[in-house]
Every structure is written in structure tokens, then in C-alpha cells.
Amino acid sequence: MWLRLVNRKSTFLVCILQVNTGDLYGFLRLPNRDANSFIYMLILSGATYLCRKSIPGMRSVKMLNLHAQYLGLKDEIDAAIATVLERTDFIGGQDVIEFEKELAAYHGATHAVTCANGTDAIQIALMAMDLPPGSEVITPAFSYAAIAEMCHLIGLKPVYCDVDPHKYLMNLEDAEKRITSKTRVLAPVHLFGQNAHMESILALAQKHNLYVLEDNAQAIGAVYTFADGKKAKSGSMGHVSTTSFFPSKNLGCYGDGGAIITSDEKLAKRCKMIANHGQSVKYHHEVIGMNSRLDTLQAAILRVKLRKLDGFASERLAAAKYYDRELGAIPQIQIPVRAKNSTHVFHQYCMVLETPKLRGGLQEYLKNRGIPSMIYYPLPLYKQEAYRQDISLPVTEHLCDRIMALPMGTDMETEQLEYITSNIKNYLSTLT
Numbered sequence: 359m360w361l362r363l364v365n366r367k368s369t370f371l372v373c374i375l376q377v378n379t380g381d382l383y384g385f386l387r388l389p390n391r392d393a394n395s396f397i398y399m400l401i402l403s404g405a406t407y408l409c410r411k412s413i414p415g416m417r418s419v420k421m422l423n424l425h426a427q428y429l430g431l432k433d434e435i436d437a438a439i440a441t442v443l444e445r446t447d448f449i450g451g452q453d454v455i456e457f458e459k460e461l462a463a464y465h466g467a468t469h470a471v472t473c474a475n476g477t478d479a480i481q482i483a484l485m486a487m488d489l490p491p492g493s494e495v496i497t498p499a500f501s502y503a504a505i506a507e508m509c510h511l512i513g514l515k516p517v518y519c520d521v522d523p524h525k526y527l528m529n530l531e532d533a534e535k536r537i538t539s540k541t542r543v544l545a546p547v548h549l550f551g552q553n554a555h556m557e558s559i560l561a562l563a564q565k566h567n568l569y570v571l572e573d574n575a576q577a578i579g580a581v582y583t584f585a586d587g588k589k590a591k592s593g594s595m596g597h598v599s600t601t602s603f604f605p606s607k608n609l610g611c612y613g614d615g616g617a618i619i620t621s622d623e624k625l626a627k628r629c630k631m632i633a634n635h636g637q638s639v640k641y642h643h644e645v646i647g648m649n650s651r652l653d654t655l656q657a658a659i660l661r662v663k664l665r666k667l668d669g670f671a672s673e674r675l676a677a678a679k680y681y682d683r684e685l686g687a688i689p690q691i692q693i694p695v696r697a698k699n700s701t702h703v704f705h706q707y708c709m710v711l712e713t714p715k716l717r718g719g720l721q722e723y724l725k726n727r728g729i730p731s732m733i734y735y736p737l738p739l740y741k742q743e744a745y746r747q748d749i750s751l752p753v754t755e756h757l758c759d760r761i762m763a764l765p766m767g768t769d770m771e772t773e774q775l776e777y778i779t780s781n782i783k784n785y786l787s788t789l790t
């Protein structure tokens with residue numbers, strides 16, 4: 359319980375008494391001379407009689423409840439951290455070495471090279487390819503900015519392609535049209551938690567002798583099934599893949615972190631060198647590199663969480679299925695469509711509203727009821743100030759104007775899901 363000071367004039371104190379975010383209890387206007395003693399009295403008495411008068415059914419929902427997840431893992435995480443503190447091997451320690459082995463094994467790959475974040479991972483992977491300046495990297499315009507940013511930073515050219523309107527993944531036909539004599543890399547993004555159509559991507563890359571870099575920051579753990587029934591983890595099919603351990607990611611640490619996965623010996627060796635100042639022998643710098651490290655505390659946390667990753671995916675999937683069930687039949691909403699060849703680990707549950715106006719209205723309605731939502735992504739990459747290109751991709755633009763992510767995570771309660779979906783339905787029913 360707390361009092362929010364709204365306005366303190368010389369003669370009056372106006373405050374709002376509040377218990378938990380979003381629950382309004384009263385609006386007090388007091389003569390200033392009485393204010394301090396009134397606040398004092400309120401705190402002393404606990405003012406419990408006021409605490410009962412909340413907005414009916416009001417709940418506090420988080421976009422992602424990392425604290426609940428931590429509480430479920432507390433003993434293991436705390437012990438893992440304590441071990442590192444005892445060993446004090448903070449940089450390049452035992453847990454980093456073990457985590458790299460475990461992460462590679464999880465992907466069915468031979469190498470995992472950890473680094474400071476998912477953006478560095480992309481930079482390192484692209485640098486390891488040793489491409490001529492101005493080489494073109496084909497990547498979806500409907501995505502996070504990291505690939506575009508790193509291309510510009512190291513003198514490559516991002517070439518944007520459109521995406522599929524229902525799965526939001528790389529549109530291969532459109533990508534193929536953009537291949538030129540300068541194209542060197544296809545960089546699909548496994549957006550929101552499911553694999554891009556890797557079988558076609560690999561075939562296209564082979565046909566044109568291109569590298570495939572999978573941006574797997576959002577889909578770690580998703581399983582892809584090839585036409586012959588062979589299964590592979592996301593991030594294990596291209597020449598190289600990159601991932602992020604940003605706290606909100608499906609495998610998130612408690613700070614920043616990232617990794618590169620590859621079964622290509624030469625690329626792995628170069629990535630390791632580049633991440634470590636371009637050296638494999640201390641003070642002998644063979645190539646231009648960077649200083650990009652995952653620290654041992656983060657690796658220790660990630661080792662605990664990697665063991666739970668498939669379980670996390672099941673919890674996310676259960677929440678997504680609830681949303682599907684409740685929202686799937688609503689004509690103004692397009693729920694996320696599953697790719698036939700991939701499982702979905704639901705990094706985000708992103709639905710598409712019929713119109714931008716409907717999205718704006720719904721977001722506001724939900725916000726006023728304590729329900730957050732997010733827009734991934736509001737602008738095509740080619741419309742960003744920093745990466746502007748004079749092109750237009752219709753599906754990307756359609757999605758940027760209409761997409762909306764609902765709360766998602768490992769510890770979502772049925773009551774929360776019910777509260778969210780019933781409020782969405784309530785809002786839509788007010789419009790008809």
C-alpha cells in the first residue's frame with residue numbers, strides 16, 4: 359500500500375491511495391496542516407478497510423514473469439552461482455567450458471562458441487566467413503535489427519526480403535528474386551519461436567553457393583522435420599547459427615550472453631579466435647577480432663536453465679494453446695499459424711489484428727485493465743532511420759501495422775490467461 363502525491367499546494371495535499379499497481383482505492387484531498395498526521399495515521403492503522411475495494415476482477419499481469427521462473431529454480435541457480443563465487447573463475451571458467459559442450463550437444467552440433475550477446479554472435483559469425491566488402495546478406499525486413507546493424511557495421515549490405523503473412527517467416531520466393539552476383543549469405547530468422555523453411559533455404563543456398571546463417575535468438579529448442587523425416591534442432595542446419603541469452607529469451611541468463619553454433623571446423627576456429635581478440639595463442643593476434651565473452655556466472659546459470667529448456671517450451675506451448683482455443687474463432691484476429699515442418703517454442707505469441715485502429719484500441723483497453731502487450735516490430739528495417747532503403751514489402755508493412763504480442767512465459771496461470779482472453783473478447787464485443 360502506498361500514497362501517491364498528486365499535488366501539494368500550500369494549503370492542500372491531494373493524494374491517491376493505492377494497493378498494488380493498478381488498484382485505485384481513494385482520492386484524498388486534505389488540508390495541508392492535517393496531511394502529515396493523516397498519512398502517519400493511515401500507515402499505522404494499515405487502512406485495511408480500504409484495501410478491499412479494488413476494481414472487480416482486476417489483476418496484475420506481466421508480459422513475462424521472470425521472477426516466478428527464478429523462484430522455481432532458486433535452489434539450483436543459487437547453488438550454481440555460489441560455486442562460481444567460491445571458485446572465482448569469473449572469466450573463461452569451468453562453467454563456460456562445460457556449457458559450450460552441453461550447448462553444442464543439445465543442438466547435435468560439434469561446436470558452440472559463447473560470446474557477450476546475440477548481436478556480437480551475428481557479427482562474429484559474419485566476420486568468420488571472411489566475405490568481400492559489399493557482399494550481400496539476404497534477410498527478412500520483418501525482424502529485430504541485429505543482422506541489419508551488424509552488416510552495416512562490418513561493410514556488408516543487408517538485402518531485405520518479405521515474409522509469410524501467417525507465420526511471419528522468410529518468404530523464399532521473394533528471397534530468391536533478390537539474389538545477385540554479390541549475394542553471399544542467406545540469413546533467415548526463426549522468428550517468435552519456429553523454424554523458417556530450412557529445407558528450401560538450404561536447397562536455395564546450395565544452388566547459389568551461399569552461406570546460411572540462422573538467427574536463432576528466438577527459437578532455441580524448436581525442432582525441424584525434413585521431408586525424409588529427419589529431425590534437427592533450430593540452429594543446427596545452416597553453416598552457422600547464432601543465439602541470444604538476453605534474460606527474456608527462452609534460454610535467458612541474468613544479464614547479457616550469446617553463442618554461435620556450428621559443425622564447420624574452420625568456422626568454429628575462426629569464431630573462437632574473433633571472439634577473443636583474434637588470437638588463439640595469447641598475445642598473438644592472427645585476425646582482427648573483438649572482446650566478446652560470456653562470463654562464468656552467466657554460464658553457470660545457463661547450465662541450470664538448459665536442462666529445463668524443453669520443459670519451458672512445453673509450458674509456453676500450453677499457454678499458446680489456450681490463446682489459440684479462446685481467440686482462434688474471432689474474425690478480427692489472426693492467431694499465429696504453425697509451420698508444418700517445425701515445432702513452436704513460442705518465444706512470443708503474436709497475433710494480427712484486422713486493422714491498425716483495432717490494434718491501437720485493444721492495446722489501450724488491455725493496458726487500462728493491467729494487461730501489457732507489445733508490438734514486434736513496429737517498423738520494417740528498411741524504414742528505420744539508420745538502415746533506410748527505398749523499397750516496399752507489402753506483407754512486412756501489413757504486419758508492422760497490425761501485429762501484437764500477448765503476455766507469454768513459463769509460469770502463466772490459467773486465471774491470467776482467462777483474464778487476458780476474456781478482456782480481448784469484451785473489447786471486441788463493445789465494437790459490434
Ligand SMILES: Cc1ncc(COP(=O)(O)O)c(C=O)c1O
Nearest residue numbers: 475476477502504575602603604
Ligand atoms: C531475432 C534476434 N536476433 C538477434 C538479437 C540480438 O540479441 P542480443 O540482444 O543478445 O544482442 C535478438 C534480441 O532481441 C533477436 O530477437
